[in-house]
Amino acid sequence: MNKQQAREILSVYRPGTEDEHDPMFAEALALARTDRELKTWLEESTNLDRGMRAALARVDAPIDLREIILAGRKIIRPTPWWNRRLSGQQLAAAAAVILVAALSALWFNYQPPGFADFRREIADSSWGPSPHVEMPAASLGEVKRLLAAQHVATNFSVPPALASSDIHGCSVMHWRGHEVPVICFHADKQHLHLVVVDRSLFPDAPVVMPQTDQWSSWRTASWTQDDYAYVLTGLKTMSFVKKFRKSRRWDWGG
Amino acid sequence: MTSCYEPLYRFALGLSRSEADAADLTQRAFERFGEKSGALRDPSKVKTWLFTTLYRDFLQQRRHATRFPQSEIDESIESTVVELPKADVMADANAAVAALRRLEEPFRSALILFYLQEHSYRDIAEILDVPIGTVMSRISRGKEMLREQLVSNDSKVAAVSAGRGAV
Numbered sequence: 296m297n298k299q300q301a302r303e304i305l306s307v308y309r310p311g312t313e314d315e316h317d318p319m320f321a322e323a324l325a326l327a328r329t330d331r332e333l334k335t336w337l338e339e340s341t342n343l344d345r346g347m348r349a350a351l352a353r354v355d356a357p358i359d360l361r362e363i364i365l366a367g368r369k370i371i372r373p374t375p376w377w378n379r380r381l382s383g384q385q386l387a388a389a390a391a392v393i394l395v396a397a398l399s400a401l402w403f404n405y406q407p408p409g410f411a412d413f414r415r416e417i418a419d420s421s422w423g424p425s426p427h428v429e430m431p432a433a434s435l436g437e438v439k440r441l442l443a444a445q446h447v448a449t450n451f452s453v454p455p456a457l458a459s460s461d462i463h464g465c466s467v468m469h470w471r472g473h474e475v476p477v478i479c480f481h482a483d484k485q486h487l488h489l490v491v492v493d494r495s496l497f498p499d500a501p502v503v504m505p506q507t508d509q510w511s512s513w514r515t516a517s518w519t520q521d522d523y524a525y526v527l528t529g530l531k532t533m534s535f536v537k538k539f540r541k542s543r544r545w546d547w548g549g
Numbered sequence: 550m551t552s553c554y555e556p557l558y559r560f561a562l563g564l565s566r567s568e569a570d571a572a573d574l575t576q577r578a579f580e581r582f583g584e585k586s587g588a589l590r591d592p593s594k595v596k597t598w599l600f601t602t603l604y605r606d607f608l609q610q611r612r613h614a615t616r617f618p619q620s621e622i623d624e625s626i627e628s629t630v631v632e633l634p635k636a637d638v639m640a641d642a643n644a645a646v647a648a649l650r651r652l653e654e655p656f657r658s659a660l661i662l663f664y665l666q667e668h669s670y671r672d673i674a675e676i677l678d679v680p681i682g683t684v685m686s687r688i689s690r691g692k693e694m695l696r697e698q699l700v701s702n703d704s705k706v707a708a709v710s711a712g713r714g715a716v
Binding site for chain 2: 303306307313340343344346347348350351352354355356357360361363422509514530531533534537538
């Protein structure tokens with residue numbers, strides 16, 4: 296083994312770990328004990344590593360993150376049916392339920408899409424077309440004028456944190472026969488879409504308080520106000536919403 | 550969770566561009582763990598699974614971000630350019646993270662996992678989905694780049710100090 300080979304091996308050596316007993320490092324370490332130049336290089340290298348490790352170890356996670364994660368984990372998960380032991384009566388009841396369900400499925404062939412379906416489909420497709428802003432605009436007023444020209448209702452309201460953000464423009468999307476305006480924002484260094492939809496289409500839309508969801512990489516926050524349901528979507532929707540909720544610049548309406 | 554979430558957040562912070570992104574990545578990794586934990590047979594693999602999930606999520610987000618570029622510059626990173634301490638006294642955690650963040654991605658993730666010392670090289674290879682040899686070479690090359698960056702930065706600090714001294 297020459298010095299260069301020893302350096303390459305020792306550059307991934309972590310003193311104080313299982314690496315000390317790894318035969319891969321043994322020969323290179325032996326060489327470093329006898330070669331002054333290599334020894335100095337190894338000391339510098341491990342000094343840098345020690346400093347970086349110590350610095351990384353000092354990075355603290357946000358205080359509330361643990362609580363948020365734990366709160367998110369509080370989900371009641373029923374035991375899957377295939378893990379349960381069923382009695383004969385239960386099996387008969389289950390068979391009856393399946394039969395009724397199958398008949399119901401045949402009878403009610405069509406189930407109207409719920410708000411969750413809308414939210415996911417629209418979050419995904421709003422980012423699809425490129426360019427996705429059909430009508431560039433610099434203000435909310437301009438957006439409403441452009442939407443009105445397309446015969447789309449414009450008496451919706453936008454939370455103050457969004458209304459004061461940079462607006463790129465808007466598009467009108469078509470979702471299962473309904474025209475849905477989508478407003479494109481650049482807010483708090485993030486690219487966000489606000490989708491507005493007639494509330495009467497979705498009796499199951501969240502009432503006032505925001506409901507969050509994730510679809511692929513897109514995150515959504517949804518709420519309702521007056522006659523409309525709103526879906527805010529982007530890669531970092533929640534961090535944006537959280538920030539403005541803390542600063543009280545986010546009005547969920549109601 | 551207690552033993553995992555701090556290192557997981559540190560990994561996320563090194564990969565992503567902001568604390569909010571890192572918190573989101575960490576939270577999502579645990580959310581997915583909540584959804585999939587029943588399928589994990591080996592409890593000793595939980596930590597590696599969380600890191601792997603977080604890393605894949607980060608890569609997926611990065612692909613989306615490339616598709617829809619955002620003019621997002623993390624001022625906290627820029628502001629630390631001339632504040633990095635000398636390589637042998639890397640005392641400032643923010644500066645360390647900033648230095649790691651400036652590395653190109655294939656080297657960055659390998660080097661952060663190396664410094665976190667939470668995983669064996671075999672686990673790191675599994676998280677990054679590359680052979681162990683590739684992990685080794687990425688760490689080695691990453692450290693060279695990091696050292697070059699720190700040396701160059703020390704020179705800048707020295708130049709700034711000399712400039713101030715002359716005035």
